[in-house]
Amino acid sequence: MLRNAGFESRCTFASLDGLGMEIGTRYHKGAMSELDDQLEIAARIIFDASYVIALVGAGMSKESGIPTFRGGDGLWDKLGEPPMDGYQRLLEDPAAWFAEREVEQASRSEFTSAIEEAKPNPGHYALAEMERLGHLQHVITQNIDNLHQVAGSTAITEIHGNRTKQRCIGCNRRWDRGKFVPKETPPRCPDCEGIVKNDTVMFGEPIPQDVLESCYEHSRQADAILLLGTSATVTPAADFPVMVHRQGGRLIEVNPQGTPLSDICSAVLRAPTGETLPKLVERVAELVG
DSSP: OHHHHHHHHHHHHHHHHHHHHHHHHHHHHHHHHHHHHHHHHHHHHHHHOSSEEEEEOHHHHHTTTOOOSSSTTOHHHHHOOOOSOHHHHHHHOHHHHHHHHHHHHHSOOHHHHHHHHOOOOHHHHHHHHHHHHTOOOEEEESOOSOHHHHHTOOSEEETTOOTTEEEETTTOOEEETTTOOOSSSSOBOTTTOOBEEESSOOTTOOOOHHHHHHHHHHHHHOSEEEEESOOSOSTTTTHHHHHHHHTTOEEEEEOSSOOTTGGGOSEEEOSOHHHHHHHHHHHHHHHHO
């Protein structure tokens, strides 16, 4: 009797294991089917739209090996938040601020090392291809890494600036890094005598007016917007998809995690951008013929 009971128990456990594997396989196939369905919906939205824009967040840069600031594994969680008055200190004492910056630049931080070594991932190249196909009119990015340009995109507005550029805080004239040679400290703009600093937007610094105007202008024209690796919680970036939605446009979210805007999206692709965007562009290209 004991042997039979043991045999029956082993059979029962084996059956349960098999059932678990079957359920797991069905779940995987179901998840893949759902992703494929959402991919098809997203492709047709893009194909049918007349003006498509993309809002790109830190999640896309993270796929290229650049650490994020926020989130469970963000730099701020490990190192603490930096001072929030950097821009005010620049304005109060520009010479002292530039002296401090020279000291900081002498030591490479984890973020600096990662961003200088980063390469575009398949998602960046997919956006460039979508632009080439004529089905992506503009990219609004919150990232400063210049990876969209390296991948081949040309229609770009960078909310937080570009690490490879210098900018006058007076007239917003910009130069590629190395093209502007300062003759004094603090560096002064040859056009308006304003202070010239790195283009990246500092804590406490207003987003340049020309950048904001560009973001709002493209959002006003959009009838579809891709939300790519963005938490959709930081303004003004989070305002743009809401604006598109309120004027009747459709939202497509590509993000492994849910966001506050997930419920109003017409298509939600729960996967990394580098994995999903190439497939999406491939399907759009098939629809284009």
